Amino acid sequence: MNKKGFTLIELLVVVLIIGILAAVALPQYFKAVEKSRATEALSVMGSVAAAMERARLVSSTNVYPTTLSTLDIEFSDVSGSPVTGSSWNTNNFLISVAGTDTASGVVTASRTGSSGYTLARYYYTGKVTCNDGGTTAGASVSGICASLGLPTASN
Secondary structure, three states: OOOOOOOHHHHHHHHHHHHHHHHHHHHHHHHHHHHHHHHHHHHHHHHHHHHHHHHHHHOOOOOOOOOHHHOOOOOEOOOOOEOOOOEEEOOOEEEEEEOOOOOOOEEEEEEOOOEOOEEEEEOOOOOEEEEOOEEEOOEEOOOHHHHHOOOEOOO
């Protein structure tokens, strides 16, 4: 007899191999997605810091503004309306500005949702720090600072 097809054991082995590959690949995928989100936040923070520095340089008082509406760039929140206060929500981060002098002027991006990491960029020096921990959709992001090559800040 010439029977064509796969046996149940062969199909189970293939399903097992696919399951193992998925178990290995899925956490790496979540880390890559989180790293791209953090990189996006770093880009926005760089734009804010540069705009804050420009605003301080043209100011007669030599201080940073406390609201985003005075900057030469405009930001929109999740709903699409312009940001006028000192903080706004993006899809993934709460971004806020604080400080009026060159030592304390900082823009921070705190990951919204179940994550627990915060990125901070100082206007004047451009120094970026990271405070990580927590989980996103069940995937640990505690190594996000190291994967971005950023120094970890202490609370």
